[in-house]
Amino acid sequence: MFKTRILSALSGFGAAVLFATSAFAQSSKQPGPGDAPDTALGWDHLWNEVLIDLYVIGIIFGVAAIYMLIKYRATSPEQVGTAPKLSMANAIGWALIPAAIFMADDFYLAAKGWTLWEHQRNVPEDAMEVKVTGYQWYWEFEYEDGTVTEELKVPVGTPIVLRMTSEDVIHSFGLPNYRLTEDVMPGRITYIWFNPVREVETVVTCREFCGVSHSEMFTTVSAVPPAEFEAWLAKAAEG
Numbered sequence: 001m002f003k004t005r006i007l008s009a010l011s012g013f014g015a016a017v018l019f020a021t022s023a024f025a026q027s028s029k030q031p032g033p034g035d036a037p038d039t040a041l042g043w044d045h046l047w048n049e050v051l052i053d054l055y056v057i058g059i060i061f062g063v064a065a066i067y068m069l070i071k072y073r074a075t076s077p078e079q080v081g082t083a084p085k086l087s088m089a090n091a092i093g094w095a096l097i098p099a100a101i102f103m104a105d106d107f108y109l110a111a112k113g114w115t116l117w118e119h120q121r122n123v124p125e126d127a128m129e130v131k132v133t134g135y136q137w138y139w140e141f142e143y144e145d146g147t148v149t150e151e152l153k154v155p156v157g158t159p160i161v162l163r164m165t166s167e168d169v170i171h172s173f174g175l176p177n178y179r180l181t182e183d184v185m186p187g188r189i190t191y192i193w194f195n196p197v198r199e200v201e202t203v204v205t206c207r208e209f210c211g212v213s214h215s216e217m218f219t220t221v222s223a224v225p226p227a228e229f230e231a232w233l234a235k236a237a238e239g
């Protein structure tokens with residue numbers, strides 16, 4: 001009895017680890033040109049899975065607790081419980097088996113998070129680079145052809161890597177639509193990349209309090225069809 005329970009608890013743990021590692025191995029391939037992952041969608045999925053996980057576990061425990069509260073409630077104030085004492089094997093089994101079941105899901109979600117983070121830190125080879133400089137209190141963007149603008153416009157379908165620095169104090173480049181935030185500091189270059197998969201006009205805001213006009217440090221970030229982007233960039237290049 002004791003042996004069986006220990007064995008099943010251990011195999012539960014083993015299955016959890018195997019499941020998590022295989023999920024990790026499957027989805028951790030390096031993004032090549034033209035197939036950059038949609039990391040914003042990935043973060044949304046992961047967040048929803050965490051919420052579902054919390055709801056399911058919360059409901060199971062809540063229902064079990066209410067059921068036991070009612071079923072085993074005392075019928076008089078003097079009543080003393082008569083439950084049999086758990087054997088060592090039972091105690092270990094009841095602790096390890098549920099833990100293995102719930103941790104299987106935790107390992108799985110953690111593996112997905114690591115995979116996604118790896119994608120988020122590895123810039124796709126075909127990404128277009130835009131240099132970003134933070135100033136009190138505006139953003140400046142420099143395109144590969146040297147054109148400088150104060151709004152960020154990008155072509156749909158091309159991954160964009162931003163190489164960022166600051167001229168004065170610490171700022172933070174916050175792109176809520178692409179689920180990204182990264183610090184921008186003087187004397188250092190930080191980077192983020194995002195995949196504009198559809199047309200959208202959205203914003204970047206500064207997410208680090210950087211002085212009196214911090215709240216005015218925002219501008220538009222729009223993903224437009226490639227032809228529209230080219231025309232806009234040519235016009236901006238003329239000044």
Ligand SMILES: [Cu+2]
Pocket residue numbers: 134135137170171172206207208209210214217
């Ligand atoms: Cu700022």
